Amino acid sequence: MSIVYKNLNQLVYEQLRSEILQGKLPPGTRIKQEELTQRLGVSRTPVRESIHRLEMEGLVEFERRNSVLVSRISRNRIEEVFELRAVLEGYAAEKAAERITEEDTKKLRKFIAEMDACHSKQQIERLLSKNDEFHRFICSRAGNEVLLEMLEQIWRDIKRLRINYLITPEGHEESTREHESLVDAIESHDKKRIRQIVQKHSESSKKGILATLGSTAEAS
DSSP states (O other), X not given: OOOOOOOHHHHHHHHHHHHHHXXXXXXXXXXXXXXXXXXXXXXXXXXHHHHHXXXXXXXXXXXXGGOEEEOOOOHHHHHHHHHHHHHHHHHHHHHHHHHOOHHHHHHHHHHHHHHHTOOSGGGHHHHHHHHXXXXXXXXXXXXXXXXXXXXXXXXXXXXXXXXXXXXXXXXXXXXXXXXXXXXXXHHTXXXXXXXXXXXXXXXXXXXXXXXXXXXXXXXX
């Protein structure tokens, strides 16, 4: 068994990136480098280098006087991201239906059961993790690496926004129902139904996220 050693810069980068993607540092949050060095127990150098890497990914942005903010996501971008998500995930699920096995559907239903068991805010990280695994597993069964890479970019944006939606009872229940319907459609190889469910799932997620963001999302 091999052991992977990571340098300090990489560890700081991964910690900050995780906090942004999990919503612990929401869009618009001001990042104070001095506070980060104290909280993480590191010098300025790994924090500064990590922030520049995150800027290249579009996760943070610099304002005047080198002030750093977690990048905001406009309403227009949210609309565009979910429109593209519906198309790509729909296609991936259709292709997955051609290759799915009985063992695969059992695994998908297990993911749903594990997500459904996450009811409290304390379990949100597990819920988000299992939700990622569910969608990634379906799309991986499409057998198209380029498609998966494109979806990873889309999921990155969605990841930062969905936390407030999924922890609402309505969002959690609706997501569970749609996941169950999707697995049923994939299992029965019903491509028309798959497209309908993925479209509905993407639309309801988008509306739920926009509702939870309220006036905090920029118009453009």
